Amino acid sequence: GIQVEQSPPDLILQEGANSTLRCNFSDSVNNLQWFHQNPWGQLINLFYIPSGTKQNGRLSATTVATERYSLLYISSSQTTDSGVYFCAVERNSNSGYALNFGKGTSLLVTP
Amino acid sequence: ETGVTQTPRHLVMGMTNKKSLKCEQHLGHNAMYWYKQSAKKPLELMFVYSLEERVENNSVPSRFSPECPNSSHLFLHLHTLQPEDSALYLCASSPYVGGVFDEQFFGPGTRLTVL
Numbered sequence: 001g002i003q004v005e006q007s008p009p010d011l012i013l014q015e016g017a018n019s020t021l022r023c024n025f026s027d028s029v030n031n032l033q034w035f036h037q038n039p040w041g042q043l044i045n046l047f048y049i050p051s052g053t054k055q056n057g058r059l060s061a062t063t064v065a066t067e068r069y070s071l072l073y074i075s076s077s078q079t080t081d082s083g084v085y086f087c088a089v090e091r092n093s094n095s096g097y098a099l100n101f102g103k104g105t106s107l108l109v110t111p
Numbered sequence: 112e113t114g115v116t117q118t119p120r121h122l123v124m125g126m127t128n129k130k131s132l133k134c135e136q137h138l139g140h141n142a143m144y145w146y147k148q149s150a151k152k153p154l155e156l157m158f159v160y161s162l163e164e165r166v167e168n169n170s171v172p173s174r175f176s177p178e179c180p181n182s183s184h185l186f187l188h189l190h191t192l193q194p195e196d197s198a199l200y201l202c203a204s205s206p207y208v209g210g211v212f213d214e215q216f217f218g219p220g221t222r223l224t225v226l
Contacts, residue, residue: 004153031212041199042113043217086154090212097167097211101153 002027002091006102013077013109021072021105023087031090032063034072037104038083046072046085077109114138117202117218124192125226132187132221134202142207143185144215145177148199160185161207192225199223 003026013019023032034046047054047061049070054061058077063070074081084104091098115136124130136143145157159167160179174196176188185202199220205213 031210033212033215041220043201043203044113045214045216048214088154088212090210092211096169097159098169099156099212101155103151103153 001098002029002089002100004087004089004100004102006085006087006105008105009103010106011108013107015077015079015109015111017077017109018073018075019077019107021074021085021087021107023070023072023089023102025068025070025087025089027068027091029065029068029089029091032065032070033088033090033099034061034070035086035088036081036083037086043086074107077107079109079111082107082109113216113218115202115204115216115218117200117221119221120219121222121224123224123226124189126192126194128192129188129190131189132200132202132223134185134187134218136183136185136202136204136216136218138204138206138216140204140206140216141182142205142211142213143179143182144203144205145185145187146201146203148201148220149195150198154201157187159211161211166211189223192223194225197223197225 031050088101142161147155158177178186202218203215205215
């Protein structure tokens with residue numbers, strides 16, 4: 001199946017710093033999503049982004065499908081940004097639907 | 112509060128027990144999903160239902176049996192589980208407008224421990 005690799009695996013930031021998280025995937029995909037899982041386990045969809053750039057407040061994401069990667073930018077980080085960020089790629093074929101997740105980037109934002 | 116609820120939040124069961132996980136969505140969505148999240152492993156998609164019909168079953172062992180009686184409710188029936196099935200089980204729903212994996216809204220999960 002398709003491989004999804006996220007980097008870095010762990011990241012510690014001081015409040016106010018900016019960061020870039022990366023997601024590489026091994027084959028062409030129909031779609032890509034970014035999720036945030038807070039320390040209590042709640043998973044939230046951040047972006048649904050097969051290509052191009054989207055922004056939502058302090059977060060933005062860019063997917064370059066032809067080069068098989070996506071970036072998630074977090075600006076002016078806050079302690080509430082802590083948690084795990086997952087990238088997931090959608091690849092649909094005659095054999096069915098697949099949504100493959102990376103292992104995530106664990107982010108800790110300190111005061 | 113995402114509009115998706117799951118019960119119970121925590122469950123401990125023996126390998127010979129039979130239990131069920133319940134998910135309910137209050138968003139008017141057409142699709143519902145079960146995911147398994149094990150420690151140190153990526154999230155795994157287990158089942159997808161669209162308009163109460165199963166559209167995906169990702170090679171999940173038969174000891175997990177899903178049921179979707181209507182578009183608002185989804186169950187996962189468990190029987191003769193193994194200790195390696197201990198995990199966080201997440202339910203999600205989506206409008207299923209743009210595609211199978213439209214923007215998904217997740218429940219808080221059920222933390223399952225199999226003894």
